[in-house]
């Protein structure tokens with residue numbers, strides 16, 4: 001397969017070169033693909049194709065092609081909706097060649113959006129529960145009823161100083177801050193996210209280096225690509241990245257993959273290393289040590305951009321603060337991370353690691369690296385995996401130059417909105433508790449335990465494309481929380497589809513899919529900046545045909561709504577007369593006193609805060625909004641380059657300029673006009689209140705990085721100041737599943753990997769995807785299987801710290817011996833039929849059991865395909881059996897599990913789950929003891945370093961431990 005793909009890429013390149021040589025025209029959009037590959041955009045108003053289903057008759061179909069953005073993962077690939085001009089319905093989705101990130105390509109999940117749109121089981125109307133929560137009774141209600149119910153509760157909570165009882169909990173945002181600004185307008189610190197079960201580990205490692213929490217690898221131009229992830233099949237931005245990795249390989253780049261499984265990505269690697277899980281940082285450090293000891297690093301880059309001087313002054317005050325002294329200290333600091341040490345930790349041969357180190361050393365600045373989720377999300381201390389991986393870039397100067405890894409904020413564009421409400425002036429300890437002052441994101445998965453301990457209650461809990469009962473660990477604790485009306489007063493689930501959490505809601509509100517709502521997206525996928533527009537495609541099509549649409553419900557199926565209009569309407573109903581100060585942020589600018597509409601919201605943004613868009617649109621005789629509705633994407637800039645090297649403008653260095661001991665330059669000059677709101681760390685002002693504007697590098701004031709020092713922080717004084725001095729440098733933290741930690745008979749379970757054709761919680765209603773992938777057998781090596789007397793297809797019991805689950809075995813050499821793995825995508829369940837398994841839930845006190853009650857299979861619906869379902873195995877919901885493992889620093893849930901695998905016992909059925917939630921509370925308390933509480937570690941009486949990134953960062957005194965908080969934390 002590897003050779004096939006390489007061959008294909010080479011043939012495409014050769015064909016392109018041939019065509020160019022003949023002087024023929026390529027499609028002029030960003031894809032640079034031949035005309036035959038995509039409908040030319042000039043013909044999108046009236047595109048004619050033969051109808052495949054009418055074959056062998058030649059029946060022409062006329063389409064209007066309308067762009068939107070895929071919402072089936074975070075890659076935000078462009079889609080083109082084929083709107084049938086006769087029926088005014090979408091017939092299919094294909095790739096949008098105008099999308100600079102995806103360049104017309106999609107994975108299987110993009111075209112499968114049509115399954116979701118036509119899903120016979122989708123939610124089409126607002127619903128209210130009847131009877132007990134979770135009992136399955138529902139009645140249809142009006143949107144007015146739902147909005148008035150929510151608005152009255154939220155208004156009362158704000159007016160009665162209970163604002164922290166309002167929480168919005170998002171799974172996949174898919175937009176750049178719209179809903180955060182809604183909460184800001186309400187003055188509520190109620191943003192909660194899924195990030196600490198997803199990417200916080202990876203983010204924290206990058207943030208401590210650069211003040212920016214994501215990498216942007218320039219794979220296409222790299223000579224060496226080093227992945228601790230599965231980016232050719234899944235992972236962050238995988239389709240946009242996979243196509244660029246494939247191009248680089250066609251041009252001779254070498255691909256190195258660290259993965260305990262033989263993933264599809266590993267099959268394409270030139271070098272596949274399958275280390276013991278959790279040992280990845282030891283391998284990175286052995287490579288780093290090789291670069292250091294052999295002097296194969298970019299001395300000038302390290303000298304200019306690492307905060308080595310601060311390190312020497314703080315940690316080695318006895319040494320002269322010279323770079324040569326630092327190099328000597330560095331050699332001593334890392335000397336123990338030998339190849340032999342890495343072999344002992346990882347099980348990968350020292351000679352192989354040495355070979356990889358040489359390849360990395362030879363890459364120079366053309367080394368692109370990426371770690372996201374994977375090892376950073378699996379292990380205690382996983383954040384040091386991304387920190388030690390980026391250290392290789394930082395040593396080689398492979399930062400923000402072609403073929404290297406960029407800070408993501410420089411390859412991303414966040415446009416300024418029409419209204420920018422202030423951030424809340426209070427702190428919610430249910431999301432950022434004092435035990436986790438450095439937690440990268442909200443401690444979202446601990447919410448049931450916090451409420452159980454009496455730390456607060458929720459009056460109004462809104463989940464949005466978020467399914468914690470299924471996605472999070474410890475799902476039975478979530479069911480216990482959601483069914484307790486003393487803990488959760490009202491739960492509203494905003495979701496396009498039924499899911500395991502929506503069953504335990506009071507209101508289920510139908511939200512739009514990729515083609516039924518507005519959003520802006522912009523992601524770091526190459527060295528450039530772009531924005532894409534997700535839009536309700538039938539609205540855009542009918543407007544292009546001359547209709548006036550004033551509400552997206554006029555074109556969406558049933559009463560499915562889009563969220564922007566929903567939040568605007570809800571906010572008006574919370575503050576109908578404007579006296580609470582909320583309504584002003586949802587009012588029209590052009591029609592004062594009237595409600596803001598989505599056309600004005602996006603039109604203003606595109607006209608006023610996206611550089612060059614207005615002019616580009618005008619050149620085609622279009623307004624900026626019209627341009628985006630027609631093409632869906634706009635590339636703002638390419639070749640952004642090393643922004644840290646940009647000189648600070650002299651206009652920012654006029655008033656009361658000062659330089660601190662580490663070279664940070666401050667001034668009182670006003671900040672320059674903002675053009676990019678991409679999230680970065682926000683360095684603190686100095687003691688006199690001056691703003692940090694840059695960093696002194698060899699006598700020149702350069703923009704630098706948004707860290708406290710303005711440099712890349714090899715040494716994190718933040719970690720020292722907050723009680724974690726032993727982890728201030730890139731180092732190796734032994735995982736909670738390190739062999740030293742395993743009891744007799746235990747092995748590590750890898751539960752984090754994705755399948756290319758599934759989407760965490762949203763794909764249960766995509767029939768094509770379900771047919772492709774529907775089971776999650778346990779990967780087990782033949783040597784391990786032989787010990788257990790297990791063969792492929794046999795049932796095994798996997799015993800976790802909370803209970804056990806029963807699953808089929810898959811005996812394969814594609815997994816490291818002594819490690820087992822199970823994809824987390826499967827085991828979707830419900831209490832009544834459909835695409836998911838029908839199960840029964842039994843409870844005796846804290847002991848829960850889930851058992852499938854009927855074989856999965858075909859069923860009757862409006863879609864004849866549901867009668868053709870041929871598979872019966874839909875896997876097991878393993879996450880239910882996992883206790884919570886918050887990393888004491890990053891707060892990331894450490895997903896890997898120590899388990900015992902045995903043959904199934906008599907009476908066991910595939911999909912069985914047994915859990916004791918009293919045990920889950922013990923596990924929670926065990927991990928809490930690992931933390932270092934801000935009440936004892938804070939150096940300044942504050943809850944958290946202000947410079948760290950935080951969604952909806954509160955303002956002013958809210959940071960103080962004794963500052964404003966609506967509900968006081970009670971010490972556990």
Ligand code: SF4
Pocket residue numbers: 070071072073074075076077102105106107108109110111238239240
């Ligand atoms: S990678 Fe696939 S699922 Fe993700 S946005 Fe692109 S097409 Fe959609």
